[in-house]
């Protein structure tokens with residue numbers, strides 16, 4: 626994670642402008658791809674990204690219909706596009722799996738783990754199970770983190786006091802070296818910044834459940850088979866749980882503050898049996914990536930840009946997020962760090 630991020634940080638230029646959302650997408654895509662597949666397969670990664678975007682484009686249409694699978698074969702242009710994109714995705718992933726099966730090498734990545742996994746009865750995953758596992762982790766694993774990071778950079782750039790305080794922590798913990806796994810536990814304020822970014826802009830903004838037995842909830846009786854949605858975006862902006870809810874304040878996430886509120890007032894990773902399986906991965910990636918880029922660069926928000934959410938499967942920024950980059954010289958950083966510490 627750190628190596629891939631540091632590589633991006635090295636390629637940036639002082640005074641230039643970047644679209645942070647595009648940068649975060651390509652960074653997190655590369656991180657999850659390398660974790661899953663160990664090698665860089667640039668063309669395949671690009672293809673997967675492109676087809677995913679096509680599928681996202683018609684997602685709102687699909688969720689508008691319960692049991693949408695039943696209509697997927699209809700000759701409607703949006704569905705034809707969806708089927709084509711799904712076919713291409715399947716082909717890329719099937720080819721990666723087939724190649725790996727032939728060479729048989731254990732590359733210590735997630736795909737090798739899945740290939741080597743055996744059930745209690747000794748059976749391996751079937752090809753379609755493998756494809757589904759790989760695609761699920763791939764798709765669940767990069768859009769979400771990329772969006773969380775894009776929104777967090779936006780909030781940091783538009784809240785200079787928070788930004789300075791986070792920079793002070795990064796300078797203090799990292800000094801002159803790159804981040805390591807051991808630093809994660811020390812980057813406490815940075816972790817709270819990431820948490821607060823996901824409170825205001827939860828990448829998974831709503832999630833669904835279906836009752837399998839009669840349930841009573843909030844005075845309503847729901848028969849089995851009822852579908853409902855719970856929205857992180859709405860609940861995490863409710864002033865009953867977060868006073869002055871639109872204020873970006875990482876200190877809402879101290880252990881003390883967390884202990885005071887209901888467990889499900891803040892649930893960017895869902896909950897219960899289906900809770901996100903990648904949560905620990907996402908925290909690690911989010912915090913190490915924020916620290917690695919902040920170590921070298923300060924992002925300045927270019928005023929006058931429109932900002933809005935685009936509510937697809939994930940909560941994407943609707944427009945590019947242009948930011949000007951300023952290299953953090955050591956002296957510069959020291960002066961800012963001191964000012965931030967005094968303020969805090």
Ligand code: HEM
Pocket residue numbers: 657761762765766767769770773827828829832833893894895896897898899900901902903904906907
């Ligand atoms: C900031 C980043 C992320 C957010 C906000 C997020 C959020 C979520 C949410 C809300 C769910 C549904 C949970 C529920 O229904 O209770 C979920 C499921 C899932 N996530 Fe994540 N996720 C993130 C990153 C990741 C990463 C990095 C991976 C993989 C490396 C991943 C893999 C999965 C998988 C496989 C599921 C389905 C779990 C199941 O149904 O058993 N996620 N995620």
